[in-house]
Amino acid sequence: MELSRREESESPRPCLTGVPLISPTLFNVHVDDLEGCIPNYLDINTHKYADHCTQDEVIPYGSTGNMQEVLDAMNDWALRNKIKLNAIKTKDMWICFKAAILEPPSLKIGDDTIERVNSFKLLGLWINNTLKWNTHIEEITKKSKQKLIFTYGNGVQQIYQPKWV
DSSP states (O other), X not given: OEEEEOOSSOOOOOOSSSOOOOOHHHHHHHXXXXXXXXXXXXXXXXXXXTTEEEEEOOOOTTOOOOHHHHHHHHHHHHXXXXXXXXXXXXXXXXXXXXXXXXXXXXXXXXTEEOEEXXXXXXXXXXXXXXXOSHHHHHHHHHHHHHHHHHHXXXXXXXXXXXXXX
């Protein structure tokens, strides 16, 4: 999930000298109390870094998840602190190795539905819902191929493409 600063009373103004950004350190000081808004009885892990925040939850078989309740609490916290949670950049990934378990309902931030994905990039590492390295290797290979073609032009015809079983 990505957080961004929001001013309620100010109208948009042009920025004449560059983009006003908050440093990662100052941002982390500002969101230091984020975990405090999540009720203690919910077993949610929160990981903050730079201007991003990741939550994860282990849901025992036969139980229901609490992530929607966590998102509601975080959205309330964000509104109190004049921060807007960016539902477009927020992703939801369901990891389950049992085919008989149905996916939970889609998560929401306010009225916006969070996109459920099969893979996403986290701190430079591509993670997929099977917890295999295929997606990461494919993305790195694709990026390397683009850099080689850019560097050497059309002289590079064949680049190794891994075949997954």
